[in-house]
Amino acid sequence: MKACVLVFPGSNCDRDSYHALSVSAGFKTQYVWHEETNLSGYDLIVIPGGFSYGDHLRSGAIARYAPVMKGVSAEASKGTPIIGICNGFQILLEAGLLPGAMLRNTQVSFRHQWVTLRTETTLTPFTSTIDQSCLLRMPIAHGEGNYFATQNMIKQLQDNDQIVFRYCDSEGNVTASSNPNGSVNGIAGICNKTRNVLGMMPHPERASELILGGTDGTLLWNSLSRGL
Amino acid sequence: MELYCGILYREDYELLTDSTNTETSVTDDVLREVSMTRSEYDHIADLLGRAPNGVELGMFGALWSEHCGYQHSRPLLKTLPTEGDRILIGAGEENAGAVDIGDGLAVVFKIESHNHPSAVEPFEGAATGVGGIIRDIFTMGARPIALLDSLRFGDLSNPRNRYLAQAVIGGIGHYGNCVGIPTIGGEFVIDNSYDGNPLVNAMCVGILPHSRITRAVASGKGNPVILVGADTGRDGVHGATFASLENPQESARGVVQVGNPFLEKLLIESCLEALESGAVVGLQDLGAAGLTSSAVEAADRSGSGIRLNIDSVSRRTTGLTPYEIMLSESQERMLVVAELGREAELFEIFDRWGLHCDIIGEVTDDTDIVVISGQKEEARIPIKHLTNAPTYEYPVSRPDYLDQVQSFDPCLITEPNSLKQCALELLGSPNIASKSCIYQTYDQTVGSNTVIPCGSDAAVLRVKDTRRGIALSTDGNSRMVFLNPRIGAAMAVAEAARNVVCTGALPIAATNCLNFGSPTVPSVYFQLVEAVKGIGDACRELNTPITGGNVSLYNESGDQQIQPTPIIGMLGLLDDVEKRCNLGFVDEGDRIAVLGSVHGKLDGSEYLKIAQGLTAGNPHIDLAFERRLQSACLELITEGLLSSAHDVSEGGLTVCIAESAIAGQIGVELNINAIDVRTDELWFGEGPSRIVISYKPEQWNRVNAIADKHEVSATEIGTIGGKALEFAGDFTLCLNELTTVWNKGLGTALSGAVSDD
Structure with a gap:
């Protein structure tokens, strides 16, 4: 299993993603600089969290023009699994590889906490082996994670089974109080129609070792390994 | 701007x-x-x-x-213990001290103030304070892995103080979150004496292999001096002298610098990469007094001279005078001394990270700093004159208030009618209530090292690729220092050390930030002199040398001096991070005991302040006992006997037990035979050298034996279980109610929704 982690100026979860993939998941992992354009040959592409280009203009707005995004688009259409985490999710939205947009959190401020997630679909390479009756725990850390899409788009996402994760309470109920950022329908992660591009705000790479408080993130890496 | x-x-x-x-x-x-x-x-x-x-x-x-020159504190700072087996770089040698943690690794850490800028422009003041201390750490070649912040504000009923607090918290979060360094701890304390003069102390911790420890030297004749990062502007001209002024608010706002964490992140990565190349001779950040201090200090460390051609300095504005260029405190700039002939390698690295750099001078073999613009020599000064600032020792006079506050007699205080009411009031007060509304705006887990985040006695990070962990804490109780400067300062060291001990870590080194009023006031200078003695006393006894720090004087507003506030940042080491301990109660049926005295004293307590409106008493610490207590607790944890350990501090036993109960979401039943002790002393009394521990009932004999061995008393006081906290028949708190009060207290006060009742 060969993975790469993209590095933009201002990426700050690149090293964490690298560590989780190489140490916890056992993937052969490489960093790829934002000026590269060829991303062929990888079984997984990770767009990590951080503040690419200082979040200038708005999160992900500049990164989507980086040369490496040409490679990401090409691989997306080839069906290579691509996961955008936090800022990576924002970049995928800006690049149009996923539908919708990201707004400031409803409380306006940055928010860091552990959240509980419900897996809405196992029909993705990232969630294929996840037991949906088990809720996942992982941290969020963002100021702009309030996912927004029009009613029409939400309906399409639902009809196409593209909603992958929702914030929920400890019983698995998606409620207003379990929603940390005001995201529409409690959405924490979505995939594209062809199901190989996943964007999510929570950080699975920070929940990939027991000593860090949880290993639910490894369920994603395991699904990816199993799929290949 | x-x-x-x-x-x-x-x-x-x-x-x-x-x-x-x-x-x-x-x-x-x-x-x-x-x-x-x-x-x-x-x-x-x-x-x-x-x-x-x-x-x-x-x-x-x-x-x-x-x-920069520590004119008023240098003779005092020299008295602090700075040596130890683990010290690789001692205090004052470089930008920060370096401590050996085994496995060929070192920890570099330091705390620094940014009080005056934060009083004027709190968001940018706090943000650039964080940025500055981060640069001190990666200048050493270390990767920054953690931030902590000690904050002090005036009463939150004043909207200005709420604004300052919110903006400072915002600035800290913004900078740390963006550069991707977790903020994992600190303090937030309210006291009237900080009205108009908040304290913002930021600590950064980095890690590196011994072999990468980098010196901030400008050495080797002819080696080029390169300025990397932001262009130079007028921001911060006179920042260093500004911090030494009384009433800086009256000076201009333009003195405060503006931070750019994105640029800082690029500097961190590019500088660490540049160090790997081997082409770097020395690395020095530009902090207070900008190019002047960084060039002078770097040359001074190697006994070289330095020649700067300031026409080569890239500017962000026109019309800068040589004076402004030399004193600008524009943020996110680094001075790199390269090996002659290898500049191109470094330029390539910085260029790849999108950073601008200019060769602005060279190292010389004389001992002067020479500043050239055009054909003109704008300055020529022997470096030793600049670095040997005259030092001053001011008249010392024991403050008049001490006799009055220290003669406090608890008999004149009536015990509260309702202990329960009193307990809830304390738990909901800003200094004791949960700080989670602040902490949740900080990224605490980026870096994937955080094992125990904000909210425990100390934060714990794992050290990747080893079994080890490090524990970090900042502490300082200004009220205790006010009441007895020498004892209060020693107590700050003891508490910071006790905090890391409660996680199972051995305290190995400390950093300090001395926040005081005007040294020209004899009673304030007395506080400073005595506090430094107290820090020295405790650091010697606890074997935690001081590796560096910072002094901030002239903290006053109008005629009001702040309470003397030495802040101690403590580094602890866990040989096996799996053996860590935390503060939350764990299992029904576990027993609870107090190591050290079961009840405290009212002197200087939060209870006395909140319930009785008094700042009075004469605190006391027995440092030899403190050392034995810490050794006992550490042995109990490393032997795997404890389920939890928690330091008893502000709010006394009640708050300590409540915090452990809330963390574990489980109740307790306490049975204490306290005859001849006032109820308020028993439940709310404070004082050092006390730790509440919990353990399996069958371990009691071993627990007791280890305590005995260290000549420390261990007294069983109760059992864990249920959903209520039964305080030995004196009062009962419901866990749910307690949790709500504790969780909401600070957020309510910060939002201004608090009423005067």
């Missing part, structure tokens, strides 16, 4: 740069501008054998300020 203020007026500048000028022509206004006395000016003229010109005077003014 760049206001033309806080700098010399052009006429003054030209007057001063006229070489025919004599020293008598320097006006008092000019001297005030550089925060210098006339006798200092005359001294400089003697040293140089001529009158200094404007640029030179500005350079002296900045480097002889308290902020």
